[in-house]
Amino acid sequence: MDGMAALFEPHAVIDSGGGQLTFGREAIRTMFAEVTATGRKFQSGDQRPAVINGDLALTSTRLPDGTITTEVARRQNDGTWLWVIDRFSVA
Template sequence: MNDDRAPARAPEDLAQLFNARANAGDIEGLVALYEPDATLAVGEVKARGHDEIRRFFADLLAKKSSFPEVRTMEPVASGDVALTVALLPKGRISAEIARRQSNGCWLWAVDQLKIDPA
């Protein structure tokens, strides 16, 4: 999926890129959606930085090969920072903090997935 490694030009692009890359099994493409020192939290698992995020996605993609389209809320932006939210199946929610990079593209700095519905 190397031809789909286009960067996110807006915060709302990140979820769509995530879904496409996850379904393609593109671990490096997923990692590329995060800042180098980003934090990913899924339940009790916390991955910090590209190496740990890469390991997390390698494990995830080894167990799961299909990622359904998700509904997203309109991002809430303030300058170079935005809150993105994805509404996932079974009542799960993913909330992320995205940041505009010096090249104008957006990457996630923090990603929190709530596994169990409230």
């Protein structure tokens, strides 16, 4: 799951619900590895247009079960975007 973790800034945070926060790219890498080891599949959904203000962007996806993911990305010096905050599906 190195590919997934590479989408996050080094000090990013993921809120996966239930008060569970994962801090930092290494912990995020471990979390994704543990989730996929259980056989859980990540759903694809309807990605909504990003809302951009300067070097910040709010992204979200509506999943088939109706839940919504939300993320905050920051533009990097090289022009690419990395997530700094990720909230897994919320109702």
